[in-house]
Amino acid sequence: xxxxxxxxxxxxxxxxxxxxxxxxxxxxxxxxxxxxxxxxxxxxxxxxxxxxxxxxxxxxxxxxxxxxxxxxxxxxxxxxxxxxxxxxxxxxxxxxxxxxxxxxxxxxxxxxxxxxxxxxxxxxxxxxxxxxxxxxxxxxxxxxxxxxxxxxxxxxxxxxxxxxxxxxxxxxxxxxxxxxxxxxxxxxxxxxxxxxxxxxxxxxxxxxxxxxxxxxxxxxxxxxxxxxxxxxxxxxxxxxxxxxxxxxxxxxxxxxxxxxxxxxxxxxxxxxxxxxxxxxxxxxxxxxxxxxxxxxxxxxxxxxxxxxxxxxxxxxxxxxxxxxxxxxxxxxxxxxxxxxxxxxxxxxxxxxxxxxxxxxxxxx
Ligand SMILES: Nc1ncnc2c1ncn2[C@@H]1O[C@H](COP(=O)(O)OP(=O)(O)OP(=O)(O)O)[C@@H](O)[C@H]1O
Ligand SMILES: [Mg+2]
Numbered sequence: 013x014x015x016x017x018x019x020x021x022x023x024x025x026x027x028x029x030x031x032x033x034x035x036x037x038x039x040x041x042x043x044x045x046x047x048x049x050x051x052x053x054x055x056x057x058x059x060x061x062x063x064x065x066x067x068x069x070x071x072x073x074x075x076x077x078x079x080x081x082x083x084x085x086x087x088x089x090x091x092x093x094x095x096x097x098x099x100x101x102x103x104x105x106x107x108x109x110x111x112x113x114x115x116x117x118x119x120x121x122x123x124x125x126x127x128x129x130x131x132x133x134x135x136x137x138x139x140x141x142x143x144x145x146x147x148x149x150x151x152x153x154x155x156x157x158x159x160x161x162x163x164x165x166x167x168x169x170x171x172x173x174x175x176x177x178x179x180x181x182x183x184x185x186x187x188x189x190x191x192x193x194x195x196x197x198x199x200x201x202x203x204x205x206x207x208x209x210x211x212x213x214x215x216x217x218x219x220x221x222x223x224x225x226x227x228x229x230x231x232x233x234x235x236x237x238x239x240x241x242x243x244x245x246x247x248x249x250x251x252x253x254x255x256x257x258x259x260x261x262x263x264x265x266x267x268x269x270x271x272x273x274x275x276x277x278x279x280x281x282x283x284x285x286x287x288x289x290x291x292x293x294x295x296x297x298x299x300x301x302x303x304x305x306x307x308x309x310x311x312x313x314x315x316x317x318x319x320x321x322x323x324x325x326x327x328x329x330x331x332x333x334x335x336x337x338x339x340x341x342x343x344x345x346x347x348x349x350x351x352x353x354x355x356x357x358x359x360x361x362x363x364x365x366x367x368x369x370x371x372x373x374x375x376x
Contacts, residue, residue, distance in 0.1 A: 017048055017049060018085065019046035019047055019049075019082075020047060020048065020049040020179060020212050021047040021082075021180065021212070021214070022045075022046050022047075022080075022081075022082040022083075023043055023044060023045040023046075023066075023069065023070070023079065023080075023081055023082075024044055024079055024080045024081075024082070025043075025044060025079040025080070026040055026042070026043045026044075026045075026066070026069055026076045026078070026079035026081065027040055027041055027042055027043070027076060027078045027079055027236075028040040028065050028069065028074055028075075028076055028077050028236075038235075038236045039062045039065040039236055040062045040065050040069065040076070040236045041062070041235070041236035042079075042237070043066060043079070043236070043237065043238055044238075045066075045231060045238065047212060047214060047229075049179070049210070049212050050206070050210050050211075050212055051212055051213070051228050051229055052202070052203070052206050052213040052215060052226050052227045052228050052229075053213070053214050053215065053228070053229045053230070054215045054216075054217060054222070054223035054227035054230040054231070055067065055214065055215070055216045055230070055231050055233055056216075056218065056219075056223055056230060056231070056232055056259060057218065057232060057234055058218055058234070058255075059218065061233040061234055061235065062233055062235070062236040062237075063184070063216045063233055064184055064216065066233070067182050067184060067214055067216055069081055070083060070180070070182060071083075071088075071099075071103040071105070071182075072088050072089070072096060072100075075089075076089075083102075083103065083180070084099075084102065084179060101125075101178065102176065102178045102179045102180065103178055103179075103180045103181075103182060104173030104174060104175075104176070104178035104180070104182070105173060105181070105182045105183075105184065106166065106169045106170055106173050106181065106183050106184070106186045107169070107184050107186060108184065108185040108188045108189050110157070110162075110165040110166055110168070110169045112157040112165055112168055112169060112172075114156065114157050115156075116157075117153065117155065117156055118144065118152050118153050118154070118155050118156070118168050119137065119140050119141065119153035121168055121172055122140035122143055122144060122168065122172045122175060123136045123137060123139070123140040123175065124172060124175075125172060125176055126140070126175050126176070139175065140153075140171070140175070141153060143174050143175060144168075144171050146174070146205075147167040147168070147171045148167060148201070149167050149168065149171070152164065161194070162189055162191075162194060163194035163197055166186060166187070166190065166194075166198050167198070167201065170198075170201065170202075174205070174209075174211075178211070179211070179212060180211070180212045180214065181202070181205070181211050181212070181213050181214070182213075182215075182216075183202065183213060183215045183216065184216045185216055185217060185218070186198065186215075187199065187222060188218075195222065199222065199225050199226045202215070202226060203226045206226075215227060220248065220259040220260065220263035223244060223248075224244060224248065224263070224324060227244050228243065228244060229241070229242065229243055229244065230242070230243075230244045230247050230248070232247070232253065232255060232256050234253075234255050239253050239255060239256075240252055240253045240255075240256050243325075244324070245324050245325025245326065245327055246325075248260050248324045249294065249295075249324045249327040250294070260322070260324075260329070263322065264320045264322045265320060266290075266318075266320065266331045269317075269318040269320075269333060270290065270333065270360070273288070273317055273318065273333055273360075274360065274361075279361055281363070282335070282362065283337075283363045284340075284363055285337050285338060285339065285340065285343070285363075286335050286336070286362070286363045287335070287336045287337075287343055287347075287359060287361075287362050288334075288335050288361040289332075289334050289336055289358065289359060289360065290331070290333050290357070290358040290360050291330075291332040291333075291334065291355050291356070291357055291358075292329065292331055292355065292358075293328075293329065293330035293332070293354070293355050293356075294327065294328075294354065294356075295354070299328075300353060302350060303316075303332075305349070306336070306346045306350070309346075309349065310338060310342040310345055310346040310349065311338055311342055312336055312337065312342055312343065312346045313337045313338060314335070314336050315334060315337070316332060316333075316334050317333045317334060317335065318331070318332065319332050319333075333360075347359075
């Protein structure tokens with residue numbers, strides 16, 4: 013994707029302030045966001061970060077308190093109501109709870125957005141059928157939403173969102189109610205639509221796995237602001253902000269493992285020559301036999317309590333939680349050796365006379 017093309021979505025200094033109980037809440041705070049055509053752009057953040065409010069400004073379902081919203085070269089706030097209605101048709105949306113009409117068949121749901129258009133019923137239905145086939149639900153046209161699984165309902169919602177041939181699809185937690193396999197299937201479908209239709213996708217989620225599997229770019233949102241952004245592989249392989257680091261760690265199950273290990277009472281028994289360490293490897297360091305080097309070079313023993321490798325783009329990030337034991341001097345040298353070889357080492361606990369000390373020192 014050439015950076016020189018003009019963005020299809022250009023949010024300039026967009027803020028949304030809500031007044032509630034006499035207080036101002038800055039749900040979106042001075043956000044600048046440019047999304048290139050054909051991109052799959054993820055926005056990740058915890059609940060209340062302002063993600064939904066931000067993406068609702070893209071079609072002015074949410075009017076910004078200040079700032080400008082330019083989509084496909086048009087300043088949306090300058091459009092007349094009919095012009096805005098036309099512009100909105102080019103921005104499809106899907107949500108966590110599908111929002112299907114339960115009293116209508118699957119086919120009727122998909123053709124619904126086309127009812128206001130002056131095209132014949134036959135053409136409308138042909139279009140809806142084609143879209144159902146595109147999302148893999150060709151034989152379900154006569155079913156009702158309640159007869160479908162969550163994944164199938166989301167496919168119907170996607171087909172409906174595509175009815176007006178949008179240039180942009182906004183997905184607001186569309187996979188949050190789905191199991192992991194169905195989530196993957198839906199994400200694959202989105203990716204396929206991105207590739208075959210050239211659809212620009214803005215995808216909101218609180219799960220890093222979702223971003224990792226389909227997005228090219230990501231913005232991390234916290235308290236109404238974008239705190240970090242860039243190419244997915246770059247942002248997640250070298251997070252600058254603690255919140256981004258949190259997303260990476262929980263995605264690799266590291267946070268959970270660390271909590272479990274820290275609460276393990278046997279850690280009380282760490283002896284003076286033992287260190288509980290959290291090691292993080294990146295890129296080259298994941299390909300070296302550093303743990304066996306510790307044994308050979310420093311006569312240290314490593315007892316592995318947890319290990320995982322995350323692949324982000326072409327980068328591997330490895331995590332190990334180990335108890336390293338040996339002579340005091342050798343321990344210090346061994347840890348230095350790890351540091352020198354690009355491993356980030358965090359000392360979680362050290363044993364002293366049988367008393368656990370959670371020193372949490374970052375000694376990298
Ligand atoms: N219409 C509204 N009136 C007042 N406050 C609102 C309104 N809509 C959202 N907010 C507040 O703005 C903040 C951001 O909400 P938003 O729904 O955008 O967050 P989010 O990141 O999408 O969260 P979630 O992951 O839970 O969906 C929250 O504190 C929310 O309570
Ligand atoms: Mg939301």
